Amino acid sequence: MEFYLNVLLKTIYLLITVNLIFKFSKWLINYSEKLITVNRIKGLPMIPFIGNVHQLKTKYELVKQLSQLAYQLKDEPLWRLWLGTMPIFVFHRGDYAEVLFSSSKNTQKSVQYNFLHPWLGTGLLTSHGEKWAKRRRLITPTFHFEILNDFLNVMNEQANILVEILAKLTTQNQEINIFERLKACALDVICESAMGQHVNAQNDETSEYVQAVARISELVTFRFFDPLQWPDFIYRRTAKGKDFERCLKILHDFSKKVIVERNSHLDDVDLMSKKRIAFLDLLLKAKRMDQSITFDDIREEVDTFVFEGHDTTAAAASWACQLIGSHPEVQKKLHEEIDSVLGQSKRHLTNDDLKELTYLDLVIKETLRLFPSVPYFGRTLSEDCEVGGYKVLKGETAVILAYMIHRDVKYYPDPEKFDPERFLPENTKNRNPYAYIPFSAGRRNCIGQRFALMEEKVLLANILKRFEIKSLKSIDELEPVGDLIIHPNKGIPITLNLRC
Structure with missing residues (x-):
């Protein structure tokens, strides 16, 4: 009996070993083939x-580093x-990136986005x-231009609070980190617009919710750049992982509480007749017409609005302040335009005012060329593609480097120069x-680009109406950091002088 048991165990071990060797051999062959295909594309050794x-x-x-590599390989259709x-x-x-954007198939985000799940x-x-596709159809109506007009009031009110804070700091002759001030302002705007909630980030830095939003964004970034923290079973046991769970509970509890309260007060009258609505109201209204929409679905979208709608806008407006403050001729034109429109x-500001601020439009567009809020984004390829004579493989990750696409000398001569007139129609x-x-x-x-551009325009117009901006550091000294957004390593210090 013992003999047969030993034979059986040895047979099982042998089968397991053969299976593992077979799977490893198959993986090794696939990896070798992948090496040959991918390494036809130029890149680092x-x-x-x-x-x-x-x-x-x-x-x-x-x-x-990525910029230097892109410049070295500027004549290549892509690199690896x-x-x-x-x-x-x-x-x-x-x-060459067109092949990714024009396809209806390559829409899946890369695996790194899983850290946001x-x-x-x-x-x-x-x-x-x-x-x-279903979520896009659900949310698209919430960005209708009539609804965006209502959010213009929120933007103006929060911009006024920002300007008063800046004026107080100016009279005290303080150096101002405009990035931090704009982050707080943008968080107030998006929380009121998305949830109808006043979190008062501009005046209350101790708010538990405000601190959790800032901290969880940092933690996602740290994890993104540290492969050792990628496995969940490891990350959950680290100090950062436990801090992440703490912040997550604060954010989810807040969102759920707001959703329940807002839903209990939502009646069946026409939302457009309300004095002020939030994105959340529109989603709750949609839920009443489609019972397949859950409160968790709504919570996901509200949290997404908050995540996507504050740091990105704040970064774009901050870089604009830096560039305006270091280009007096541009600032002079902006002051003249704003004075002529607003006196x-x-x-x-009204929508008609915003339409007349055409030079400010050019400045914002050129700022976003030099500093796109999201400097690179990933896609998981759903099919094999041919790009510039090279094969790009299904199931692998493509990174679209917007930061360097915006510096293609074919379309942008002298690409590092700040020149708003690049965006004149001609x-x-x-x-x-x-x-x-x-x-x-x-x-x-x-989907929120019109909201973002409107907010940037309102914030910058209000700042420029009251102040003259002076930048204190060069772009190189600010050390742009590219993680979830492109932001300065240690803020953007400026000084402001009151104009009136």
Whole structure:
């Protein structure tokens, strides 16, 4: 009996070993074939199984490193990196990125977006396929221009609070970190617009919710750049992982509480007759017409609005302040335009006012060219593609490097120069539409881009109406960092002088 048992065990061990050897051999063959295919594309020299992990800089230097590589390979249609055994196809030219944007299939976000799932679930930002299409259809009506007009009041009110805070700091001759001030303002705008909630971020930095929003964004970024923290079973046991869970509970509890309260007060009258509505009201109204929409679905979208709607806008407006403050001739034109439209009036900006601020439009567009709020974004390829004579493989990750697409000398001569007139109609008529993608492009373009541009315009117009901006550091000294958004390493210090 013992003999037969030993034979059986040895047979099982042998079968397991043979199966493992077979699977490893099959994986090794696939990996070898992948190496041959992918390495036809130019990129950094790599080491099998390690790739380029040992060569990549920290997040504080990554933008500069990727930019240098893109300039070195500027004539290539794309280039590649390896993270271990995973190839990354990097698109740095709009002409060739078109294959990703124009396809109805390559809409799935890359695996790195999974780190946002605990907070945002699989809402509009992180979902794909039919679920994404359904969410897009659900949310699109909430960005109707008539509804956006209502949010203009929120933007004006919060801009006024910001300007009063800045005026007080100015009289005290204080150096101002405009990035932090604009982050707080943008968070107030999006929380009131999305949830109808006053979180008072501009005046109360101790708010538990405000602190949790800032901290969880940092934690996602840290994890994104540290492969050792990618596995959930490891991350949950780290100090950062436990802090993440703490912040997550604060954010989800707040959102759920607001949703329940808002739903209990929502009646069946026409929402447009209300004095002020929020995105949340529109989603709750949609739920009453479609019972398949759950409160968790709504919570995912509200949290997504908050995540996507404050840091990105704050970063764009902050970089605009930096560029305006270091280009006196541009600032002079802006002051003249704003004075001609608003005069000495202290009224809120209207939509008609915003339409007349055409030079400010050019400044914002050029700022977003140089500093697209999201400097790069990833897609998981759903099919094999041919790009510039190279094969790009299904199931792998493509990174669209918007930061460098916006510096393609074919469309932007002297690309590092700040020149708002690049966006005059006569200078854009022959430009490839995918050479400028601050809000992505194609089916997965940013649904909130009109909201974001309106907010940036209101904030900048209010600041420029009252102040003259002076930048204290150069762009190089600010050390742009590219993680979830492109932001200065240690803020953007400026001084302001009252104009009136």
